[in-house]
Amino acid sequence: MSSFSPVVALPTQFTANTTENQRPQPDKLALLIDKSKTIKHLRQIHASLIRHGLESHPVLNFKIQRSYSSLGHVEDSVTLFNRTQSPNVFFYTALIHGHAINGLHEQALLFYVRMLIENVEPNAFTLSSILKACTLEVGKALHCHAHKFGFESDTYVRTALVDVYARGGYIVLARRLFDTMLERNLVSLTTMITGYAKNGNIDEARILFDGMEKRDVVSWNVIIDGYAQHGRPNEALILFRQMLKTRVKPDEATMLAVLSACGQVGALESGQWIHSYLRYSVNSINTQVGTALIDMYSKCGSLENARMVFDGIEDKDVVVYNAMIGGYAIHGLTQDALKLFEEMSWLGVRPTDVTFIAVLSACAHGGLVSEGWALFNAMKDEYGIRPKVEHYGCIVNLLGRAGQLEEAYELVKSRAIDADPVLWGTLLGACTLHKNVSLGEKIVEFLVGRGLANSGTYVLLSNIYAATGNWDGVARMRAMMKQSGVQKEPGCSSVEVNNEVHEFLAGDMKHPKRKEIYEMLEKMNGWLDDHGYISQTEAVLHNIGEVDKKRTLEVHSERLALAFGLISTKPGTTIKIVKNLRVCTDCHAVIKLISRITRRKIVMRDRNRFHHCVDGLCSCGDYW
DNA sequence: TTAGGGTTAG
The missing domain is CATH 1.25.40 (Serine Threonine Protein Phosphatase 5, Tetratricopeptide repeat)
Structure with missing residues (x-):
């Protein structure tokens, strides 16, 4: 008790009505507990409570315990719980909920079991809390409990059940539970949409989303992230723009999803816009958002900006390092990647399996076979990380x-x-x-x-x-x-101009400026001829005549994107192209030459890595 | 009490 007694730093707002002799009103204390935002304040109130002999007050005790949990101090909550004689259902529920939201799923379940053993009957609150923390198998059992105790139709319980089944992949069953709910609300709809989105069934998710009467930031986040995580980053960006036109204010989660989408499509301008939005809307950029920014800048070809964000993060964890090392790797800056890896080890940041994927791929891009092997072995022997198939992939690629x-x-x-x-x-x-x-x-x-x-x-x-x-x-x-019914994935290149991403397929005629684009292509062919360029027709994987091969190459998607970039940006501007497949040898040679002829920097990201072409040379050293 | 979130080979 002594550790609690001196109320040295109790802020005045808490002490105003509380003198040594005057007992504080429980309802006022209750209000203070609910309002306390920091663990320090909470402990001070707790101390005062004990000093005034209110430590067994059921309501106050319960509120204190709940606040400890929600502030992440579950252990204090447990201590309090253990000192309470025959805790009631509220107490148990608060404890279970506290463990659940802090990721302590197993303990949450153990308290639930203990509660049942003690013959305390769960209520709807208990069930929805515990459902959040359980696996599919446990969820099925809890579904039976919900039925037995009569809460199966409770909105919260039902929503949690939809979540459990959807998480476990039983999306049809989840939908049936959702469809037979007594009332649909914003949260149950969002839960169902999340289920579809996580399962990759993004079109179903979209149908529900479009049918919503009211949308909050979470429902927007779920659908935007769904598109971003399932290979449809463009649609994620379109939806984000729609979101900005509503009254719903994007939050950090929105930013993370959108930054991921920007990175995937190489939308630097949009990514930069998000960065400035963040600078103006939040006080400081946290580690998670910082990581997302590093990743976005790296994937959009702007390593300088990635590094700047990296340097600005105060508490760099391993994920931050992984993102930056990975950035160096895709740009082929092998030495920088290895140097940062060394720096991080030196600072005592322990690498993870992801770190090794980054450094090994850096070695592959630089052709450093012996260094790669050394790192692979160090991973196993020094760091005790078992290589996964991804690591073997890196080594096989390297060799x-x-x-x-x-x-x-x-x-x-x-x-x-x-x-x-x-x-x-x-x-x-x-x-x-x-x-x-x-x-x-x-x-x-x-x-x-x-x-x-x-x-x-x-x-x-x-x-x-x-x-x-x-x-x-x-x-x-x-x-x-x-x-066997397979088709090759069609090559597709995109280029961002004025905050808008333009996509091209090979021989594409759909762009509104197709006339100008094809005129530019002709002009480019003229330049190439003047420089004595000979098409590398062996890059064409079809058995057709030489002239046709040349024509095929001339309308490859990356060339259309380049032509469009040339006609829609000022001379001297860097052109950034993103391609979904690997760049073909002929286009690679052409892009290098065009960089010399037009005196422009051309940056291209293909499936594997970045190519920075300046004055006829490429950063990959033609090794890719 | 109910929903979402950073890095990952080719």
């Missing part, structure tokens, strides 16, 4: 790019039990790069023999055949692909 195909093949084969199609794809991609037909065929044979071949296998082998001019082989693979 494959460097031409050590057999070694890479052995490594993948040694892991054939949990063979990952991506790993095989990486390896086959390396075979294409080095035109190693025999190993490619050997791999495909191996995969077919073990029943591991999939549609992608044929695509890759067909690419190897095409790269070596084996058109019979290509035709065979195309036929097999047709049979």
Whole structure:
């Protein structure tokens, strides 16, 4: 008790009506408890409560305990609980809720069980609190409890049940529970939308969202994030613009979702807009938002800004480092990535598996085979991190790019039990790069023999055949692909002009400025001819004549994006292009040359990495 | 009491 007694720093607003002799009114104390925002204030009130012999007051005790929980001090809450004789349902519920919101799911469940053992009957509050903290299996059992105790139709309980089933992937069941609710409200709708969005069923989510009468910041966040996390970042950005026209004010969660979308589409201007919005709307940028900004700037090609945000974050955790190292990696700045990794280790920040993905991919882009192996081994031996398939992917990629195909093949084969199609794809991609037909065929044979071949296998082998001019082989693979119903993902490039992202497919005629774009393409061809450029027609993976091949290359999506960038920005402006697939060798050469001819910096992000083209040279050193 | 949130190979 002595630790509580001196009320030294009790602020005046709390002491005004409280002298040593005067007992404070319980209802006033109750109000103070509910209003206290910091643990310090709460402890002071608690002290005063004990000093005045009110420590057994049921309502005050309950409120104190609840406040401890919500301020993240669950242990104090438990202490208080343990000192309470025969706690009632409210007490138990507050405790369960406190554990649940602080992520202590198992303990929450244990208190629930204890409550049942003590014959304290749960109420609707209890059930909805505990449902939030449970897995699908436990949720099913709790569903029975809800039924038994008669709360199955309670709005809160029902909403929590919808959440549990949706989280567990039982989306149809969740929908049925949702449809049979006595009343739908903003939260239950948002819960259902979240369920669809997390499951990747974003179109269903959108239908419900569009039908909402009222939307708050959370419902907007859920739908925007749903698009952002499921490969539809453009739609996320469109919705965000719609949100700005409403009265609903975006919050940090909105910013995180939108920054992710900006990064994916390479929308630097939109990302910068968010950054300034943040600077003006919040006092300081927290670690999470900072990380998202670093990621956005890196993916939008602006490493300087990424670094600036990085330097401005005071308490850098490992995730912040991971984002920055990953940024250096995709830009091919291998040494900077490794240096930062060293710096972070030196500062005592322990790397995670994600950190190693970042540094290993940095090594792959720089062709640093021995450094990569050393890091891979250090990860296992020094840091005790078990390599995942992603790490093997990095190593296979590193070896494959460097031409050590057999070694890479052995490594993948040694892991054939949990063979990952991506790993095989990486390896086959390396075979294409080095035109190693025999190993490619050997791999495909191996995969077919073990029943591991999939549609992608044929695509890759067909690419190897095409790269070596084996058109019979290509035709065979195309036929097999047709049979298995696969299609190659179409190449798509985008460029951001005036805060708007313009997308192009190969040979695209849909853009309103198509006339000007194609005129520019012609002009570009003229420049290339003047510089004696010869098309690298072997980059065309179809068996057609040379002239047709050249024509095919000329309308590749990245060229259309480049042409549009050239006609819609001032001379000297950097052009930033984002492509969904890897850039082809011919386009790479053309873009380099155009950077010299137009004296513009051209930055292109392809599926793998960034290419900064300046004065005819590319930052990747033609190694990609 | 009910909803959302940072980094991840090719």
